[in-house]
Amino acid sequence: MTEAQPARDGARAAGSASGRHRPRDHRSGAVADLRRIGIDPDFWYPVAVSASVPRSKTFAAVFAGHRIVLYRGGSGEVYALEDRCAHRQVPLSMGAVEGEVLRCCYHAWAYRGSGRISQIPYLPKGVDRPPRGVRAYPVREAYGLVFVFPGDPEKADAAALPELPEFDSAGYKTMAFSRTVRCHYSFMHENLLDMNHQFLHRGVLGKVQPTLLGYETGPRFVEARYLFTPAGGKKDRGAGLLSAEGLSGGRKPDVITVRTEYPYQTLQAVPEGAELPAFSLWAAYVPEDAEQRTNHAYGLLMIAKPPIPGALRLAWPFIRRFTERVFAEDRMAVEAEQRAWDEQGEDRNQEVFPLILDVREVLRANGVPLHPAPALSR
Amino acid sequence: MTEAQPARDGARAAGSASGRHRPRDHRSGAVADLRRIGIDPDFWYPVAVSASVPRSKTFAAVFAGHRIVLYRGGSGEVYALEDRCAHRQVPLSMGAVEGEVLRCCYHAWAYRGSGRISQIPYLPKGVDRPPRGVRAYPVREAYGLVFVFPGDPEKADAAALPELPEFDSAGYKTMAFSRTVRCHYSFMHENLLDMNHQFLHRGVLGKVQPTLLGYETGPRFVEARYLFTPAGGKKDRGAGLLSAEGLSGGRKPDVITVRTEYPYQTLQAVPEGAELPAFSLWAAYVPEDAEQRTNHAYGLLMIAKPPIPGALRLAWPFIRRFTERVFAEDRMAVEAEQRAWDEQGEDRNQEVFPLILDVREVLRANGVPLHPAPALSR
Amino acid sequence: MTEAQPARDGARAAGSASGRHRPRDHRSGAVADLRRIGIDPDFWYPVAVSASVPRSKTFAAVFAGHRIVLYRGGSGEVYALEDRCAHRQVPLSMGAVEGEVLRCCYHAWAYRGSGRISQIPYLPKGVDRPPRGVRAYPVREAYGLVFVFPGDPEKADAAALPELPEFDSAGYKTMAFSRTVRCHYSFMHENLLDMNHQFLHRGVLGKVQPTLLGYETGPRFVEARYLFTPAGGKKDRGAGLLSAEGLSGGRKPDVITVRTEYPYQTLQAVPEGAELPAFSLWAAYVPEDAEQRTNHAYGLLMIAKPPIPGALRLAWPFIRRFTERVFAEDRMAVEAEQRAWDEQGEDRNQEVFPLILDVREVLRANGVPLHPAPALSR
Incomplete structure (x- = not known):
């Protein structure tokens, strides 16, 4: 899906983010700290894997400090409500599903999927039912994930779900990931886009020489293309199996294309000379807490079936273990970055890689100010 | 003990709390947030069960952020002191009891039950003994509990201990409860008074239809009477055994009377047509931390002995298990309420039940402002 | 090493700290709270035992909130750098040692022991290497410990390492201690200097009667001499073995000399009538967090070999266990003091022992204001 694009080595492409508005600190005039920029809520964000919301059950999800209860009615449809009973703020996710209605566990107030109160069993005569129920979120299911639209509901219909043609293709099989990572979502984008971090994975990937072939920046995206050349060293078995060439025995270099297209990120690996990707990754990093110092990473890794x-079925557990190891190493690094930020109280990065400066600008320009919201936990 | 009183359905009784002074937020003029109201210290509060303070031992108790050491002298008398050595603030509860004296573990300063320093073993010549020792609290033992009077000691004698005639009656046997619940004490009062929360206990109590027969409100109390009608569903064995009718095989509706009489709370269950209660509960919710977001619930459940x-001895473990289950469910709910408050930073309840509005007013009007005291723990 | 000095009982010696400058609270004019005084960084402080830094390995150390990576190059030399990669602030202690160079685990930036960047493997053409690398600390190894100089590096050479003649003497064998204690370093000094706290160790030491023989105070030191007379009671076996007299069977009183010489502390035990100490302790209390409410205690206990x-080899495990027990009791007390301070928000001690007032003054006058630094952990 991300076509190789004309790009210039070591230079910013036309349409670079640098000319656009950059949020500035009101006191000092300095550029705002990227780790204090909230993600734009006017997009579809996954907040659960579908399997976590069985029929007639609830699931406690969260988006940037907003607690959201998902529940699946008897019809199979999923609803998303504010996870607070309007009565006494007890989580509705502790409640019981009755048909398409969700009933609070405490005093049995019942809600429709629209958030309207459908019943207060003991409402005294002469007392009006509270006019407002709870907030409802637009919700959609796709790719085995439950997406909600946490922003302005009016904009939900116009906003597109991500398109993942490989997901439905008979030529690919998808491995899903869902994991909390204790860092600001921006660290995730920078991690994947800067492929010079392969030293971190030297124990799993062996020695790999990444060469930047080119990159391009637009107001809402940065895309980089790398050539990955094996340079010796022991490689995890799953690493070899993950490449289609690997499954058929070859060991050619791969062209890796990484693209942040706000707010999602993709990675495609095309063996040199091939047309179709050996694998394709789609990822979203969904803030959990109000301060957005923790994100939930949802990933869909679509792997080409070998001839x-x-x-692929035999290789599956090896690929799973390999990707888990790589992910664990990345998590260790990005969580260390967040801890450093927490301790230093500000971003002291000295970035030298131009496309990373660009993606920081894209994330900054497309984000929103963080409201000083109450912390999620004590 | 709480006689059935004339009351009016759905309407406030004469002497309602609504006409009295309500603490208001000084900035906005709004009614003060109930969860920021401290409990009035000028009452007797249990801070330990007697069995926790054996002869010649200490016990570390607490009241609203004030650490209190209880110790029982060789004579059997219990003393209550500030749990800080006047010397270096080390807890006296880490110390050793010698006769009627308590000696700090560190430099062996010794205190009488009055809080006066009785000895500093190494006091240099020419150095005066510090004039003040540590604060002593009025203390009394009753009903298997140790009560202290944390407020103005001058008022202690005039303040009455609660009267529990069933405790000493040969017709009743008492089951004691002592448990930390992480919520403001007000949530406890609201929980018990609003019997419409039986949905929470549907797994233990089966289906129960509570009907409000009436309620009455005064400056220091709210009392509500409910009729509990079994409406089918499976019931925990202990639930049946707890009612005297249950023990003798009947299954008549009970009249349940719940009363908050500041700062305590009681519940009585009288089978329809009977004169004496099948059981009677007395409870106190004692704040532990300075912010009063945690309370220690002490309960005495006095159960009528069947013919x-x-x-009753055979039924005892079943009743214990049943009450533990009910209490665990209530705790889950009220702690969820406190967490919501912590996250939202204010009380967003939309209460629709008039007598709950009344008890909130009683707790607000009889409480005291919370001093911005240091937190108990880091 | 600390010779017995002429001193006056119960009176301050000439050169007392009382006449010197005392930091005062700028608002109230009151004496500054000792627990808010930072330790002077212009001294050599141990931050690891040498054995924790094997060849070609890193060690994450800390001084007062400053994270420091120690690493030992292939040559055997130890280096100390700021534990933050200049690039993205990831701890360098997560990195890999290559010869005398330390390479960050993430994007493989390499640093020399001087803190200069020696390589950025993928630095794009036309992009300058960041001018500053990371801070390097002067570092020295002695007595099985790694010392760093966290203050002004210009002053490092002029500052002396502590002198411990017994450490190298054939007549002594050294037992090392390294432990985190959650309190301000000042509580440690006060604990050891005030020998009236033997009541705390009554279970281990039996009854001991400490008598103050005299003490002396100077601008940078307080030294006290006590006579320890056994007064009955059961004694831990190791306690007897620790005294040289004990090893040879005697049970005479010991003269115990305790000296705070800023910022270190020493204790010597000389059996009555003997010339050489039976044992000699050197200790440093190194703040870990920026607020200095936690310290790492490093101790070297040099024990005279019996005839x-x-x-001594046979007695070693008993002495080890005995000292561990004493240390555990002291830790319980000083951590209780710190918790009290945390809760009370200020120092409410009522000290009656003059030499403790003096050592507080020495620590106050030689310390530095605490900068409001970011917390080490969330």
Whole structure:
């Protein structure tokens, strides 16, 4: 899906983010600290894997400090409400699903999927039912994930869900990831886009020489293309199996294309000379807490099926273990970055890689100010 | 003890709290947030069960952020002092009891039950003994509990201990409860008074239809009477056994009377047509931390002995398990309320039940402002 | 090493700290709270035992909120750098040692022991290497410890390492201690200097009667001499073994000399009539967090070898256990003091022992104001 684009090595492409508005600190005039920029809520964000919301059950989800209860009615439809009973603020996710209605566990107030109160069993005569119920979020299911639209509901219909043609393709099989990472979502984008961090994975990937082939920046995206050349060293078995070439025995260099297209991120690996990707990753980093210092990473890794029938099924557990190891190393690094920021109270990065400066600008320009919201936990 | 009183359905009784002074926020003129109101210290509060303070031992108790050491002298008398050595503030509860004296573990300063320093073993010549020792609290033992009077000691004698005639009656046997609940004490009062929360206990109590028969409000109390009608569903064995009718095989509706009489709370269950209660509960919710977001619930459940000798002894473990389950469910709910308050930073309840509005007013009007005291723990 | 000095009982010696400048609270004019005084960084402080830094390995150390990576190069030399990669602030202690160079785990930036960046493997053409690398600390190894100089590096050479002649003497064998204690370093000094706290150790030491023989105070030191007379009671086996007299069977009183010489502390035990100490302790209390409410205690206990060959080796585990027990009791007390301070928000001590008032003054006058630095952890 991300076509290789004309790009210039070591230089910013036309349409660079640098000319656009950059949020500035009102006191000093300095550029705002990226780690204090909230993600734009006017997009569809995954907040659960579908399997976590069985029929007639609830699931406690969260978006940037807003607690959201998901529940699946008897019809199979999923609803998303503010996870607070209008009565006494007890989480509705502790409640019981009755048909398409969700009933609070405490005094049994009942809500429709629209957030309207459908019943207060003991409402005294002469007392009016509270006019407002609870907030409802637009919700959609796709790719085995439950997406909500946490921003202005009026904009939900116009906003597109991500398009993942490989997900439905018979030529690919998808491995899903869902994991909390204790860092601002921006660290995730920078991690994946800067492929010079392969030293971090030297124990899993062996020695790899990444070469930047080019990159392009627009108001809402940065895309970089790298050539990955194996340079010796022991490689995890799953690393070899993950490449389609690996499954068929080859060991050619891959062209890796990483793209942040706000607010999502993708990565595609195309073996040199091939047309279709060996694998394709889509990822979203969804803030959990109000201060957005923790994100929930949802990933869909779509892997090309090799010509030999059943080979992918055999390789599956190895690929799973390999990706888990790589992810664990990345998590260790980005969580260390967040801890440093927490301790230093500000961003002291000295970035030298131009496309990373660009993606920081994209994330800054497309984000929103963080409201001083109450902390999620004590 | 709480006689059925004339009351009016759905309407406030004469002497309602609504006409009295309500603490208001000084900035906005709004009614003060109930969860920021401290409990009035000029009452007797239990801070330990007697069995926790054996002869010649200490016990670290607490009242609203004030650490209190209880110790029982060789004579059997219990003393209550500020739990800080006047010397270096080390807890006296880490110390050693010698006769009627308590000696700090560190430099062996010794205190009488009055809080006066009785010895500093190494006091240099020419150095005066510090004039003040530590604060002593009036203390009394009753009903298997140790009560202290944390307020103005001058008022202690005039303040009455609660009267629990059933405790000493040969017709009743008492089950004691002592448990920390992480919420403001007001949530406890609201929980018990609003019997419409039986949905919370549906797994233990089966289906119960509570009907409000009436309620009455005064400057220091709210009392509500409910009729509990079984409406089917499976019931925990202990629930049946707890009612005297249950022990003798009947299954009539109970009249449940719940009363907050500041600062305590009581509940009585009288089977329809009977004169004496099948059981009677007395409870106190004692703040632990300075911000009063945690309370220690002390309960005394006095259960009528059935005609068959020994039957209550056999039923005891079932009743214990049943009450533990009910209490665990209530705790889950009220702690969820406190967490919501912590996250929202204010009380967003939309209460619709008039007598709950009344009890909130009683707790507000009889409480005291919370001093911005240092937190108990880091 | 601390010779017995002429001193006056119960009176301050000439050169007392009382006449010197005392930091005062700028608002109230009151004496500054000792627990808010930072330790003077212009001294050599141990931050690791040498064995924790094997060849080609890193060690994450800390001084008063400043994270420091120690690493030992292939040559065996130890280096101390700021534990933050200049690039993205990831701890360098997560990195890899290559010869005398330390490479960050993330994007493989490499640093020399001087803190200069020696390589950025992928630095794009036309992009300058960041001018500053990371801070380097003067570092020295002695007595099995790694010392750094966290203050002004210009002053490092002029500052002397502590002198411990017994450490290298054939007549002594050294037992090392390294432990985190959650309190301000000042509580440690006061604990050891005030020997009236033997009541705390009554279970281990038996009854001991400490008598103050005299003390002396100077601008940078307080030294006190006590006579320790056994007064009955059961004694831990190790306690007897620790005294040289004990090892040879005697049970005479000891003269105990305790000296705070800023910022270190020493204790010597000389059996009555003997010339050489039975044992000698050197200790440093190194703040870990920026608020200096936690310190890392490093201790070197140099024990005289008894005439019987091998006796000390047999006694070693008993002495180890005995000192661990004493230390655990002291830690319980000083951590209780810190918790009290945390809760009370200020120092409410009522000290009656003059030499403790003096040592507080020495620590206050030689310390530095605490900068409002960011907390080490969330």
